Amino acid sequence: MKPNFSLRLRVFNLNYWGIPYLSKHRAERLTRLGDFLNMESFDLALLQEVWSEYDFQYLKQKLSPTYPAAHYFRSGIIGSGLCVFSKHPIQELTQHVYTLNGYPYMIHHGDWFCGKAVGLLVLHLNGLVVNAYVTHLHAEYSRQRDIYLAHRVAQAWELAHFIQCVSLGLQGKWDGGPGATRNVGTPLKQGKNGEGRMPSSPSHTSKKADVVLLCGDLNMHPKDLGCRLLKEWTGLCDAYLEAQDFQGAEDGCTMVPGNCYVSQQDLELFPCGIRIDYVLYKAVSGLCISCKTFKTTTGHDPNHGGPLSDHEALMATLCVRHSPPQQDPSPTSGPGEKSPLTGVLREAWSELGQGMAQARWWATFASYVIGLGLLLLALLCALAAREGAKEVAILLWTPNVGLVLGAGVVYLFHIQEAKGLCRAQAELQHVLGQAKEAQEPDQEREAAPLQGLREGEGLKEQ
């Protein structure tokens, strides 16, 4: 990497609302989207809700001169709806499908069938490794009674954890968590907690990402638990909040009342609109990343035609520059830096616990229904043997078998749901345990049974 350089990255994000037969003016919007993307020639265009692979293939063909690299992330029964178009070659691709994603019997909501996921593409730009993530979390169908809250929080945690594992790397034992400072990869000896405990790593080790970019429809408002968890844990910055020049809908809203496709029911509680689509970013220590411009559409397409979707499109220009590590601002380096993260981790832990209790309640309920159904089946068998009630018994057999089988599926599903929530909770518990340990005074730590790493029998230092 040359000491004086800059990388300008123009990014486009849109939840395209491409449900075959249901989304209005789909074909016409697709054509206009393709024309716009070709005209603007972004570095990266990341789309959600491209449910039909034919739509992706159409765009891929149309955009191929401007965006030679494209990928459609397949998952679940319908698909993840995620796809990317890149002006630059894609070096690596992967995806992570969320463990929890709604309920199969909520067919009218349909999220379960989609296999919601996060897709990752790795680009090499000017000698930098750019990890770009695109995601779409479970929808919020009712804000007052959100039965999917625990699932969305678990998804946000999985997303944050996945980004951290793949792109951000370890920060030492506990120095306020990965999001405590805005720069990843700060040498561990600089950590406020766990100071000097971990020697710095050999410089020739395989590196993680230099720049992390996350775009997508998070289906969460900026202050929602999952959104805070994601930002606090990863330390990603919100392009709307950081932009030097913003143009677009009021408060950066991405679903606005002026958009003719937006259901007014969705905005009942928020008549001015909601912000649920994001461009988030981060760079390693030694690099300075800033958002030069951030634009959203405002209920119609950028060329003043009809809207491209029921969501607004986001367009960000990011600028990455070299910045020596010692000159980095350390806005969150005080000892209190742990508190917001620890707080939000605890809140998430508790929310997952509630979800788990609910899942177990449903599993128990389903097991009672199975028991009752089996009892009824036995009763129907007995009735069928008697001459008078034979017909009625046979008639009732079908719904009863259906009941038992259905309850069985519900039981298994909620057992799986509880396991998934329990897993996320255990991961949060682990992180909180480390936080607690790091907060203990050094003397206590030295006496703690888990310590003595360097003196361990299996470790020999010559």
Next chain:
Amino acid sequence: MKPNFSLRLRVFNLNYWGIPYLSKHRAERLTRLGDFLNMESFDLALLQEVWSEYDFQYLKQKLSPTYPAAHYFRSGIIGSGLCVFSKHPIQELTQHVYTLNGYPYMIHHGDWFCGKAVGLLVLHLNGLVVNAYVTHLHAEYSRQRDIYLAHRVAQAWELAHFIQCVSLGLQGKWDGGPGATRNVGTPLKQGKNGEGRMPSSPSHTSKKADVVLLCGDLNMHPKDLGCRLLKEWTGLCDAYLEAQDFQGAEDGCTMVPGNCYVSQQDLELFPCGIRIDYVLYKAVSGLCISCKTFKTTTGHDPNHGGPLSDHEALMATLCVRHSPPQQDPSPTSGPGEKSPLTGVLREAWSELGQGMAQARWWATFASYVIGLGLLLLALLCALAAREGAKEVAILLWTPNVGLVLGAGVVYLFHIQEAKGLCRAQAELQHVLGQAKEAQEPDQEREAAPLQGLREGEGLKEQ
């Protein structure tokens, strides 16, 4: 990291065969396993098939003085069966559940219900980041007619890809793939292909792992496609093959005829035993890792009692030493190094294609059954209206409704299966595309439409 140091790591791996009510002498074997692990005091003990969380809790409590850190990886309906016990604090934890894992209607095989996964734990030992993975892939029930082959290959690819994304990092555009050399993190300018195209990364970037360790029951013989794919892609070394001192079953077998719990049917084709459990490892450039000793049990427990499981336990002592990068052996640095990897990738691509065709066949078949079932239902409705056939029609209603519902589930399942296989195939296709691109002569590459990265409109170099 001090220049002259060594890290000795003693690892234990066992597929414990802990199916409640079905596995013989489970409680007694568990007690002996706990005693043995306490006595030996390994650095890490990684177990598979601990299906009951009570068994894990029992071990956790029993082992807590020797192994203060423990984790149970929860997934699916039953669980992943994976757990770990560590003498050293666990810094980070995560898991990845495989997309494809058998069929729900193969209840007697049961793999689908387990949620087979790979678990990762990150340890900090002597200033090194050690990423230890534990996994268990789908079982092979019939070697002659293995209906799960495509799933196992997809799992092996997901496993290899997951390890690469989390622990190994990028190796440049295509320098023979991640497994082309035995050391990860070799500066990119040293790559044989793609030479000088990527400048080396800033040294302060967050690092990936220094040492990667993978233990588990892969349910694959050493020469099987998935096993070769995993080893070639990740460059992991096989402890059995590399061990300086080996003691144990002939040919390193991990299911041997002398074990009283082994079903002789499983060893019908291989009367001397099979090797399907592995300890694989790798270190970054600058570190030299070797396997000092490798032991397996031989059909009875290490203290000459009954066997601990139907699988043999593996015990490896690994030694990590400092080794300057220039002194590293480069056994696979010739230009032909790409061939075995490219070959195995193509083989996997083709195997996944066959699996996909099979999945689509089943989906089509299920859709015909649905059509037929609906036709029959209409016919039964018509019959029910006629006086003579009323009873028969009502009696046939139940199995017919069941048929339609069942076929619906089978249809959806195989559509999802085809999507999962298609995803893995697309990832392989991407990698093979890069290989092809890298093999083209430099002149052609320069003229290729995907090139011109540095001259891209969005990128500005000052």
